[in-house]
Structures are given as structure tokens and as C-alpha cells.
Amino acid sequence: MIHATVIDMKSGTAGPDLSAFLVPSGVDPLTQAFERRPFAPPGHASRPIDPEEAEAILRKVYATPRTQAAAAYVHVPYCQNHCLFCGFFQNVWRPEASAIYVDDVVAELERHAETPLVASAPIEAVYIGGGTPTALHAGDLARLIAALRTYLPIAPDCEITVEGRSFDFGRAKALAAVEAGANRFSLGVQTFDTGTRRRLGRKLSGDEVAAFLAELVALDRASIVIDLIYGLPGQTADTWRTDIERAAEIGLDGISLYALNIWRGGPLAKAIEAGKLPAAGDLAAQAHAYVAALDRLTALGWNQVAQAHVVRSVRERNRYNRMMKAGSPCLPFGPGAGGHVHGHRWRNVIDMENRGEMIAAGRLPAEGLSRVPPFHRAQSVLSAGLEAGELVVSTIDALAPGFAAAAQPLFDNWAAAGLGSLADGRFRTSRAGAFWMVTLASALTSLLATLSPPMTDHRRTA
Numbered sequence: 001m002i003h004a005t006v007i008d009m010k011s012g013t014a015g016p017d018l019s020a021f022l023v024p025s026g027v028d029p030l031t032q033a034f035e036r037r038p039f040a041p042p043g044h045a046s047r048p049i050d051p052e053e054a055e056a057i058l059r060k061v062y063a064t065p066r067t068q069a070a071a072a073y074v075h076v077p078y079c080q081n082h083c084l085f086c087g088f089f090q091n092v093w094r095p096e097a098s099a100i101y102v103d104d105v106v107a108e109l110e111r112h113a114e115t116p117l118v119a120s121a122p123i124e125a126v127y128i129g130g131g132t133p134t135a136l137h138a139g140d141l142a143r144l145i146a147a148l149r150t151y152l153p154i155a156p157d158c159e160i161t162v163e164g165r166s167f168d169f170g171r172a173k174a175l176a177a178v179e180a181g182a183n184r185f186s187l188g189v190q191t192f193d194t195g196t197r198r199r200l201g202r203k204l205s206g207d208e209v210a211a212f213l214a215e216l217v218a219l220d221r222a223s224i225v226i227d228l229i230y231g232l233p234g235q236t237a238d239t240w241r242t243d244i245e246r247a248a249e250i251g252l253d254g255i256s257l258y259a260l261n262i263w264r265g266g267p268l269a270k271a272i273e274a275g276k277l278p279a280a281g282d283l284a285a286q287a288h289a290y291v292a293a294l295d296r297l298t299a300l301g302w303n304q305v306a307q308a309h310v311v312r313s314v315r316e317r318n319r320y321n322r323m324m325k326a327g328s329p330c331l332p333f334g335p336g337a338g339g340h341v342h343g344h345r346w347r348n349v350i351d352m353e354n355r356g357e358m359i360a361a362g363r364l365p366a367e368g369l370s371r372v373p374p375f376h377r378a379q380s381v382l383s384a385g386l387e388a389g390e391l392v393v394s395t396i397d398a399l400a401p402g403f404a405a406a407a408q409p410l411f412d413n414w415a416a417a418g419l420g421s422l423a424d425g426r427f428r429t430s431r432a433g434a435f436w437m438v439t440l441a442s443a444l445t446s447l448l449a450t451l452s453p454p455m456t457d458h459r460r461t462a
């Protein structure tokens, strides 16, 4: 959209076309500001590197020390089943995969432990995500966490998150994880409504999930956070309100509120098209659900710390997510994990067989190496600011000269439309602006792209 460069009608000079991101006057900012919320995967503005040259460049990345603290991401590419709404399913879980997978990642940690990239500066957050890490057997999950603490320069107050679901988790596995060093569990609940859960492929009832969460909270050994999704097929204002009330009363440390994304051609889209499920909530329904949840939770004393995350206790630091939004380096481990550091971004090959062959041949099992755009730093400041609800315009302008002047028409329009306020060089989002955050970020990122010099050939910049 905004990538198109058009001629400014007044000056006759080339400038970005901002019209798609200007809110028409008189519309309801919460439900009608824009037509859609674009999905921007991490690294969408990065430039691919020729696979022939990727190995040598990546070896250089591993040989270059960091001066900055980093996060580590470990990917567990297995799930017990494919939940209809999910675009992240990769492999069906097999119990015999547990030890093989963990052996593989422990060996990878050992191989990289002494590289300058890994050993040179602290790791302040570890995220074991997926997929479903809680599917791993208790002993293997503990082994994985112990290896991370052995081979990585883990900071004393490092946040170590285990992502997963309540099904096949249980108290004993949770205890094994915290004994090994985990201090945060992030569980996908999505909804407590049993009928909706079952239709979407979730195995436990809402009551079973709530009871298990209460058990985790009672352990008092880790921050317990859950995801809830609004806009699910069949969800009503009443069932959503019930979800929020149930989540609020369990004693959790944090709650993330996500809008449903329907993946084109995915199982949820097909089920709705075939009439097997009711239609999903539209953008207006999502917007109202988002605001209703935040209004209720903040009234109950929860603190909104990010666009989609509220916290109730000081135990919940949300550090990994904050680091990612701020563009901190991230070291990837495990098949399918993505990382970025030293101006490059890549992912580990996910197929275990290919991965094994590449390792046996002495190669790094990586693919999709790309170089981050020149405006990466400014983009990170921008996305971290929007997440926190406040952009300091001069900070971005210092990193991308010309940004303040170029963005002024957008900020003026958004403030007049009710998406935020502009004062003292700061743009603060309203509830409506927070709902449309990805659209605002997309507009401002596209603006940054037009301000920065074109990316040169990677051979000269790597």
C-alpha cells in the first residue's frame, strides 16, 4: 500500500503515499478507522541473502562477539493435535520424539556454547516455545532447561519461559520444569467455553483448564500467564465476558489478549466455509471485545503493559516479549527456531532429517538468511513505543532524520480521529489506537522505508 511512491501534489517532489493510513472524518475510530489490520511477520522488510553465500556469512555471525544482552529462543515443533485456528502447527507429537528432540538441542547448545556470539554477553530471557513444549516428558523438559543454563551465559535474573497448554502438562511436569530453572509458564487457553474449545480442537473442558491453572498458581513457583483469543467462531459478548471474569479470578500473573487471525486455506477457514462452524467475529466485534476486556481488567486493578498484555503482579516481567519488540538480539536453538543478531535474521531448518544431514556434513542447519533493513533500529524503537502506548517522536527522528516531519500529517490525522493524542513530541495511543496498533506500525514502518537509503548489495554490507 504505502510502499508506492507518488508525487507530492503541492511540492512536486517524490514522497510516500500516506492516504491509505489517513482516517476519514466522522468515522468511529474504534471500529472504522481502517479496513483491516495487516499481518506483518517478523523480518518482512529484510533482504534475502544468496543461499550459496549464507553459510560463510552465518559462520562470521557466530564468530562475532555481542556487546548487547540477548534472548534465546528454543523451538519445539510438535503438538498433540492441530487446533483449527492455529497457523503454527508443524508436526504431530510422538512420545518417542521427546528424548531424540532434546538430545538434538542439547548437542546444538554444546556446539555453539563457546562461540563468541553465544559466550560474549548475558542471555536475559529464554523462551521455550512452539509448538507445544509442555508435551515433552518431564525428564526431557528438565534436561533441556538444565542444558540451557549450562551452555548459555544465563543472567542471574534471567526470565525462563515454558510455553504450552494444559493438556498433558500437570503438576509433576510443572515442578520438574521449575526445579530445573523455569520461572514462567505461558499457556494457550484461548477460551474457557467448553463447547467452543471442543469445536476448535482443544481437548480439556474449561473447568479442567481453570482447575489446572489454579494448581499452577498455588505452586507459587513461577509467573503464570495465559493467552485468550477474541473473535472466535461462536463467541458472543457474554461468553467473552465470562472468559475475562474467569481468567481474572484465578490468581494469574498475566493475561495476553489476541485477536483471531484466520489463515487463508487453513482448517478454520475451511470449517467455516463448509458451514461446520459459525462465522468468526468481524473487526468491529473484535474491537469491542478488546476494549471490553481492557476496561474490565484495568478496573479490577490489572496493569496494561503492552498492546495485548496485562499484568497483576510484579512477578510477571514479560521480558522476552519486550526484548523482541525492542529489537534485542535473539539466538535460535532447535529445529524451526528463528533468530536475529548482528544485522542478520535466519531460521533453523525444521525438518529433523535435513537438519541431521546438514549437521553430519559439518554445515550450519540454517536457512532463509537475510539482512535486516537499514531502518531496523528506528523500527524497533517505533514498535517498542507503540507496544508501550507512547512514541517519543524525536527519538525516532534521531535514528531516521526526516521522520518527525514526514509523520506529522499521520499523527495529526490520528489524533483528530481519536486514535491517540499528540503533545510534547509524544504520540500516545488511545484504546482505539491500541486496537489498530499493527496498522499504525505498518504505516510508520513504511514511512521509515522511504526515508532510508536503498539497501546495497549484501556482499558489500555483510
Ligand code: SF4
Binding pocket: 078, 079, 080, 081, 082, 083, 086, 087, 088, 089, 130, 131, 132, 165, 188
Ligand atoms: S494452538 Fe498451540 S497446541 Fe494448538 S496447534 Fe497451535 S501451537 Fe499447537
